[in-house]
Amino acid sequence: MKFWLMKSEPETYSIQDLERDKKTLWEGVRNYQARNFMKDMKKGDQILFYHSNAKDKGVVGVGTITEEAHPDPFARNKKSKYYDPRAEENPSLWVVVEVSWKKTFPNVVTLERMKKEKKLQNMKLVQRGNRLSVFPVEKDEFEHVLSLSKV
DNA sequence: GCCAACGTTGGC
DNA sequence: GCCAACGTTGGC
Numbered sequence: 001m002k003f004w005l006m007k008s009e010p011e012t013y014s015i016q017d018l019e020r021d022k023k024t025l026w027e028g029v030r031n032y033q034a035r036n037f038m039k040d041m042k043k044g045d046q047i048l049f050y051h052s053n054a055k056d057k058g059v060v061g062v063g064t065i066t067e068e069a070h071p072d073p074f075a076r077n078k079k080s081k082y083y084d085p086r087a088e089e090n091p092s093l094w095v096v097v098e099v100s101w102k103k104t105f106p107n108v109v110t111l112e113r114m115k116k117e118k119k120l121q122n123m124k125l126v127q128r129g130n131r132l133s134v135f136p137v138e139k140d141e142f143e144h145v146l147s148l149s150k151v
Numbered sequence: 152g153c154c155a156a157c158g159t160t161g162g163c
Numbered sequence: 164g165c166c167a168a169c170g171t172t173g174g175c
Contacts, residue, residue, distance in 0.1 A: 007173090031158075053173055111174080131157065131172045 003142040004041065005048040005059070005125060006099070007133040015049050015061040015104050023066060023100040027074045028082045030094060034134040038097050039069045047099060048137060048145055050125070051108070058110035059145050067098030105149040119144045 006026065008014070018024055029035055045065040051057055072094040074080040075087035087093045115126045124135045137145075 009173090033158090057174080133172085 002040070002042065002045045003047070003137045003139055004037065004045060004065075005050055005123075005135055005137050006063075007050045007052045009053045010051045010060075011053075014051065015101075018049065018061075018063065018099065018101045019104050021101070023098055025067075025096045026099050027072050027096045029072075029096075029134060030082065030084070031133065034132055035095060037134045037136060038095055040136075041065045041068060041097050043068060046102070046142065048142065049099075052133075056108045056110060058108040058112075058114065059105070059149070060108050061104040062102045062146070063099040064102050065097055066100040069095040069097050072096045107149065109145050109148045113148060114145070117144065117148070 010016075013024065026038070029038060043065055047063045047065065048059045049061045049063050051060050069092075071087070071091040072082065073096075074082035075084045075094040076091065077083055082094075084094060111125070114120045114123070120126055120141055123137060123141050124130050124132060125137075
């Protein structure tokens with residue numbers, strides 16, 4: 001089992017939305033590096049759900065991968081803002097995974113807090129200027145964030 | 152709202 | 164294939 005972090009702006013789609021929906025297709029990723037990570041995801045992998053561009057930015061809960069990568073239908077929908085004409089020829093140019101809700105933390109594990117944690121210094125998240133919306137985290141980093149959510 | 156970081160695009 | 168211009172992300 002692998003561990004990942006996925007970012008979402010809460011105004012677009014929040015952990016509360018996921019808790020209500022129970023599962024969602026993670027569409028609209030248009031960055032090759034993030035896409036490649038999504039293609040590596042397997043059923044049962046765990047994700048840290050991160051709220052970016054928010055007042056309380058940080059990890060807000062946990063999700064589980066319940067469907068592996070398949071073509072992003074929005075990439076071939078001309079009316080979608082995620083439309084990409086290149087996907088007509090190459091449907092798996094952009095992909096989605098299905099993420100199911102597992103847990104919403106009672107308290108946000110804030111970015112500020114994580115930056116102070118020695119154990120998280122190698123995490124991509126705390127590195128300056130990281131704009132990647134999907135990336136792997138180590139098992140011990142994942143577990144450390146979980147432990148921070150309990151205090 | 153600003154702006155640094157950085158990925159992408161397109162002219163050459 | 165280089166690189167300047169541009170657009171987007173996301174912290175502050």
